[in-house]
Amino acid sequence: MLVDAAMDLCLKHGYQHTTVEQIAASADVSPRTFSRYFPTKDAVFLTLLEDYAHEVAIELEKVDAGVGPLEAMRRANVEVLTRVATRRVGRLTTERIVLMLRVINASETLKQAALEFRHGVTQVVLAKRMGVDVDDRRVRLATVIFSATIVDACGDLVSDTDTVRLGPMIMVHRLNEALAQVAGMASELRRPPADADYERAYG
Numbered sequence: 001m002l003v004d005a006a007m008d009l010c011l012k013h014g015y016q017h018t019t020v021e022q023i024a025a026s027a028d029v030s031p032r033t034f035s036r037y038f039p040t041k042d043a044v045f046l047t048l049l050e051d052y053a054h055e056v057a058i059e060l061e062k063v064d065a066g067v068g069p070l071e072a073m074r075r076a077n078v079e080v081l082t083r084v085a086t087r088r089v090g091r092l093t094t095e096r097i098v099l100m101l102r103v104i105n106a107s108e109t110l111k112q113a114a115l116e117f118r119h120g121v122t123q124v125v126l127a128k129r130m131g132v133d134v135d136d137r138r139v140r141l142a143t144v145i146f147s148a149t150i151v152d153a154c155g156d157l158v159s160d161t162d163t164v165r166l167g168p169m170i171m172v173h174r175l176n177e178a179l180a181q182v183a184g185m186a187s188e189l190r191r192p193p194a195d196a197d198y199e200r201a202y203g
Contacts, residue, residue, distance in 0.1 A: 001027040015107035048100040051091040053119035069142040081168035153178035
């Protein structure tokens with residue numbers, strides 16, 4: 001009820017003009033009850049990302065072990081979004097995806113929060129796939145690259161237009177397109193020559 005109330009108020013009045021007190025009142029609970037479930041206003045909106053990331057983590061474990069981290073993340077996200085387009089997946093529906101896009105992309109605060117969002121289970125699964133500890137910088141790097149790519153690719157999706165209809169499939173299209181561009185830019189990189197002194201000291 002709190003999530004639905006928050007989304008409804010935000011769509012009507014905007015994120016900045018929606019308060020915890022308004023959300024609580026709309027859900028017919030006290031602000032204290034709200035705080036038992038969500039520590040901040042941001043947290044209630046980021047619940048949508050939690051639900052989405054949960055389903056992605058499940059799919060990520062199913063991707064073949066030989067697939068690299070970014071491609072594995074792409075496949076997991078595409079699989080979840082494609083299934084949501086035709087039926088409910090956990091708590092996810094097409095309507096929830098549309099709501100997530102409209103609310104988060106309409107607020108720079110929430111877009112920044114989405115960019116910085118980290119899902120603990122996904123991090124663990126990714127680290128396991130990469131054969132490193134969860135706090136290894138390669139896991140952080142893969143996460144940062146993917147998060148930046150999906151937020152940039154889908155960050156302007158706020159409302160339907162003549163050429164764009166909000167929902168899971170436009171996210172699939174945008175994500176595939178953006179990651180293809182990332183792959184193209186990465187292919188232009190050349191490994192810098194090793195520093196001999198550094199190599200001897202640190203391997």
